[in-house]
Amino acid sequence: MALFVSGLSHRNAPISVREQIAVDEDKLREILRDVHATGAAAEVVILSTCNRVEVYAVADAPGQARGAIFRHLCRQRGVDAASVEPVLYTHVDEDAVRHAFRVASSLDSMMIGEPQILGQAKEAFALAQVCETVGPTLHTLFSQAFAVAKRVRTETEIARHAVSVSFAAVELAKKIFANLTGRAVLLVGAGKMGELAARHLVEHGAFPIYVANRTWTRAQEMARALAGTPVPFEELMGALSSVDIVITSAAAPEPLVTRRAVHETMHGRRRPLFFIDIAVPRNVEASVNTLANVYVYDIDDLKSVVDANIRERMREAQRAEGLVEREVVKFLTRLRDVEVIPTIVSLRERIETIRQVEVQKALARLPEAGPEVRDALEAVSSAIVNKILHTPITKLRESSRTGAGRSWTEFVHELFGLGRAP
Amino acid sequence: MMPSTAFTIALIGYICATALALTYLVRREEMIHRLASVATLAGWACHTLALVLLALETGRPPLGNLSEAVSAAVWVAVLLEMWLERRSGLRVLGAFVLPVILILGLKGMAVRVGPDAIGPALASAWIWAHIALALIGIAAFVLNFAGAIMYLLQERQLKARRPGTFYYRLPDLETLDRLTYQTLVLGFPFLTIALLLGALWARTAWGSVFAFDPVALFSLVAWAIYAAILAGRAAGFWRGRRAAYFAIAGFATLVLTLGIGLFLPGRHGS
Numbered sequence: 092m093a094l095f096v097s098g099l100s101h102r103n104a105p106i107s108v109r110e111q112i113a114v115d116e117d118k119l120r121e122i123l124r125d126v127h128a129t130g131a132a133a134e135v136v137i138l139s140t141c142n143r144v145e146v147y148a149v150a151d152a153p154g155q156a157r158g159a160i161f162r163h164l165c166r167q168r169g170v171d172a173a174s175v176e177p178v179l180y181t182h183v184d185e186d187a188v189r190h191a192f193r194v195a196s197s198l199d200s201m202m203i204g205e206p207q208i209l210g211q212a213k214e215a216f217a218l219a220q221v222c223e224t225v226g227p228t229l230h231t232l233f234s235q236a237f238a239v240a241k242r243v244r245t246e247t248e249i250a251r252h253a254v255s256v257s258f259a260a261v262e263l264a265k266k267i268f269a270n271l272t273g274r275a276v277l278l279v280g281a282g283k284m285g286e287l288a289a290r291h292l293v294e295h296g297a298f299p300i301y302v303a304n305r306t307w308t309r310a311q312e313m314a315r316a317l318a319g320t321p322v323p324f325e326e327l328m329g330a331l332s333s334v335d336i337v338i339t340s341a342a343a344p345e346p347l348v349t350r351r352a353v354h355e356t357m358h359g360r361r362r363p364l365f366f367i368d369i370a371v372p373r374n375v376e377a378s379v380n381t382l383a384n385v386y387v388y389d390i391d392d393l394k395s396v397v398d399a400n401i402r403e404r405m406r407e408a409q410r411a412e413g414l415v416e417r418e419v420v421k422f423l424t425r426l427r428d429v430e431v432i433p434t435i436v437s438l439r440e441r442i443e444t445i446r447q448v449e450v451q452k453a454l455a456r457l458p459e460a461g462p463e464v465r466d467a468l469e470a471v472s473s474a475i476v477n478k479i480l481h482t483p484i485t486k487l488r489e490s491s492r493t494g495a496g497r498s499w500t501e502f503v504h505e506l507f508g509l510g511r512a513p
Numbered sequence: 514m515m516p517s518t519a520f521t522i523a524l525i526g527y528i529c530a531t532a533l534a535l536t537y538l539v540r541r542e543e544m545i546h547r548l549a550s551v552a553t554l555a556g557w558a559c560h561t562l563a564l565v566l567l568a569l570e571t572g573r574p575p576l577g578n579l580s581e582a583v584s585a586a587v588w589v590a591v592l593l594e595m596w597l598e599r600r601s602g603l604r605v606l607g608a609f610v611l612p613v614i615l616i617l618g619l620k621g622m623a624v625r626v627g628p629d630a631i632g633p634a635l636a637s638a639w640i641w642a643h644i645a646l647a648l649i650g651i652a653a654f655v656l657n658f659a660g661a662i663m664y665l666l667q668e669r670q671l672k673a674r675r676p677g678t679f680y681y682r683l684p685d686l687e688t689l690d691r692l693t694y695q696t697l698v699l700g701f702p703f704l705t706i707a708l709l710l711g712a713l714w715a716r717t718a719w720g721s722v723f724a725f726d727p728v729a730l731f732s733l734v735a736w737a738i739y740a741a742i743l744a745g746r747a748a749g750f751w752r753g754r755r756a757a758y759f760a761i762a763g764f765a766t767l768v769l770t771l772g773i774g775l776f777l778p779g780r781h782g783s
Contacts, residue, residue: 252681263671265685266667266671266686267671268685268686268687360749361749361752363687363753380672383753383754383755386671386672388674396674396676399675399680400676403676403681410541410542
């Protein structure tokens with residue numbers, strides 16, 4: 092029996108191929124049952140998302156099982172299997188474990204650290220459990236993969252820094268203000284991205300929200316949508332003094348916010364002022380950033396923050412890879428120990444039965460034997476058995492760690508007549 | 514054990530703690546932070562032992578000359594750092610406080626020379642209070658300085674709009690500004706009372722407050738700088754970057770004061 096994963100992902104297959112074989116839940120159910128029924132694989136889990144379609148399975152002949160499963164998948168979607176076959180990758184045993192851990196930890200995702208993949212993997216696993224196609228091996232593999240993913244999320248920062256412009260703006264605000272609760276926001280203009288950034292700020296506790304727009308009705312609408320207050324466009328500068336964060340996305344040929352105006356606002360003011368200027372051309376004069384306690388980020392600055400965040404995620408991914416690698420080694424040791432333990436148990440049982448039978452026989456020949464003789468017989472026979480078994484059991488354990496557990500268990504089963512090796 | 518042996522061990526502990534805390538700044542490994550905390554605590558425990566041994570050996574508070582006082586100030590500063598880090602959850606604090614502590618520690622502990630500056634005739638509760646209060650103030654200003662440095666680094670990153678290591682590792686500006694403010698509010702009264710006691714003492718002992726003593730003069734300058742920051746903040750126009758620059762100037766003056774005290778003759782001795 093071998094554990095393997097086979098499939099295609101954004102790394103090797105274009106969307107035109109991925110969309111052809113991605114399947115929905117109902118179809119998955121059918122496929123899982125069919126594959127299981129044909130006996131091609133002992134255990135199967137199928138993960139199907141827009142970025143990957145992967146089959147995790149345990150089978151005697153991985154090559155055949157893989158062929159059977161993907162033919163099935165392709166038939167369901169009416170796709171020619173021959174066109175999919177060449178792009179499939181397959182990882183076996185150790186590589187399959189590593190792949191499962193990396194996928195669940197979002198290290199193999201298009202955007203490293205994106206949180207959806209873990210949920211999707213959990214759903215795929217749950218579905219396979221419902222269809223009863225999960226056995227002990229995939230059960231251990233997936234539970235461990237989820238545990239590893241959780242460790243990666245909490246112990247590294249691969250999912251921490253914003254990778255969208257509007258979230259990056261919120262993160263920046265949080266580097267200026269200790270928390271956003273009760274911070275007043277002024278939204279100028281009615282751009283979609285400005286509204287999105289304002290919404291994120293509101294979700295983080297920002298309040299109250301003021302909305303200014305050249306068109307008064309538009310300002311009113313937007314204010315209603317954000318549970319804010321409309322401000323007449325002419326009173327823009329006056330509103331500056333009472334807010335902490337300003338988002339500008341108005342269409343204007345000249346800057347609306349000048350250095351001189353902000354300089355006046357900042358006079359005698361204690362709190363910092365943060366401008367998020369996503370308008371092109373810019374609404375805030377670039378030189379405003381030179382004023383003390385004022386921070387101005389235009390759309391390019393926000394993009395460069397996002398780029399830096401992605402680089403930071405990549406750095407953290409390096410640490411995560413190390414963590415995954417250590418977990419793979421731990422997992423394999425455990426998996427291999429599991430491989431030889433049934434043999435050790437049956438070996439012990441077999442020898443123990445022989446010992447007990449022989450002790451009974453001896454005692455039957457010694458009717459006058461007192462308790463001391465019985466104890467002595469028990470002790471000496473147990474000691475002999477343990478001494479003899481010590482080396483074989485140690486060797487079996489060692490063999491599992493070097494990866495030769497399979498041939499050793501077969502040999503031991505043969506040698507001691509323990510029946511067919513599991 | 515000799516006090517000097519314990520001082521040396523404490524210093525080694527602080528060196529390890531500093532190296533680990535700086536490493537933690539670049540490599541965000543849980544283990545490194547834990548080791549840094551352990552090293553800090555171990556160094557501080559040895560330092561405590563050293564101070565107790567010194568007090569037992571000399572039969573007076575371990576503040577007999579300026580280098581001993583600096584060492585005691587380091588002891589208070591480490592205690593403050595550990596407490597603040599625990600309370601605020603600011604795990605990078607050590608990386609900014611410990612190097613300063615180490616420099617002061619090397620100055621105060623390694624250059625332990627000279628006889629007692631305080632002859633038996635001078636020793637009184639007043640003088641011990643003067644020293645103890647001054648060194649608590651200095652310890653608070655060590656943290657004030659570290660806070661100011663962190664503020665400036667983060668502020669630079671935000672102004673430059675190009676996030677680097679410090680942007681990710683350091684907390685927000687408001688938290689850092691509050692840290693510098695709180696440590697200033699903590700240290701200032703201690704320094705003020707210590708200076709007053711010193712001045713009163715000088716008048717009783719030497720009949721004049723203004724007799725030339727470099728340490729007294731320079732600490733007065735430092736006090737004036739800190740007083741200016743407090744006043745500026747209260748008025749509302751000395752927040753953030755400007756307050757941080759002045760905090761650094763104030764601390765530089767304090768360090769200069771101690772340096773003068775250690776290497777030039779004067780009433781503060783040796």
